[in-house]
Amino acid sequence: MKVLFMTRRLPGISTEQIVALRLEEAAAVWKLVASGSIREIYYSPERPAVIGILECGNLDQAREIMANLPMPTAKLIDFDFFTLQPYDQFGLLFRAECQ
Numbered sequence: 334m335k336v337l338f339m340t341r342r343l344p345g346i347s348t349e350q351i352v353a354l355r356l357e358e359a360a361a362v363w364k365l366v367a368s369g370s371i372r373e374i375y376y377s378p379e380r381p382a383v384i385g386i387l388e389c390g391n392l393d394q395a396r397e398i399m400a401n402l403p404m405p406t407a408k409l410i411d412f413d414f415f416t417l418q419p420y421d422q423f424g425l426l427f428r429a430e431c432q
Contacts (some may be wrong), residue, residue, distance in 0.1 A: 335372070335417040336387045336395040339380075340410045350409055357403045370398055392416055 342351065365371040374385035387395045395414055404410045 334389060334391060335365060336392060337375060337415040337417055338385055338399060339413045340383045342410055343411060346409045354403050361402050
């Protein structure tokens with residue numbers, strides 16, 4: 334199952350607190366990438382947020398994987414999760430009334 338995740342800084346957390354754990358967090362995230370748990374990962378400067386795609390068994394497993402990272406363990410960030418399924422609406426284009 335693919336699960337999209339997006340980070341959320343918790344209220345009252347400073348940039349300095351985040352920066353202090355960046356190296357430790359990056360090392361832990363790299364292990365998830367190397368193991369195949371994180372398939373894609375990006376940074377969005379507009380929010381700012383880290384957004385990625387996990388490959389895991391279910392939503393609970395996704396939450397467990399990400400909860401063990403240094404920043405959520407230190408209660409600096411949390412995540413929003415979205416399960417992803419293949420888009421299945423292209424078949425509508427080939428129905429007789431669409432021709």
